Amino acid sequence: MKEIILKESKGIGKTIKDLRSEMKITQEELANFTGLSRLGVLKLEKEENDLKLSSLIKIANLLGFEIILRRRSSK
Numbered sequence: 001m002k003e004i005i006l007k008e009s010k011g012i013g014k015t016i017k018d019l020r021s022e023m024k025i026t027q028e029e030l031a032n033f034t035g036l037s038r039l040g041v042l043k044l045e046k047e048e049n050d051l052k053l054s055s056l057i058k059i060a061n062l063l064g065f066e067i068i069l070r071r072r073s074s075k
Contacts, residue, residue, distance in 0.1 A: 004065070012056075013047035019063045020045075034058040 004015060020030055027041045034055050036044070043049045051059075060067050 009050065010047065012051065013045045016059055016063075017045040019065075023063060025062065030059065030062065033062050 006012060006015075020027070027038050027045075030036070031038045031041045034041075035058070036055060040049070044051055044055075057067060
């Protein structure tokens with residue numbers, strides 16, 4: 001499975017859209033699963049609004065990902 005490392009919120013909407021499309025999940029299905037509206041999903045994918053952590057966790061579960069927080073290695 002692919003690993004995605006996020007260091008900022010910019011780009012997460014596109015990532016969600018790409019993964020959703022790969023899995024052939026509609027915006028409506030994603031909306032129903034997360035409790036967001038379809039318009040909310042559209043705005044999220046266009047990065048016109050922020051994503052709540054609880055919604056991100058639901059989306060990750062639907063798309064088959066887990067969210068892991070780990071300390072960055074010092075460089």
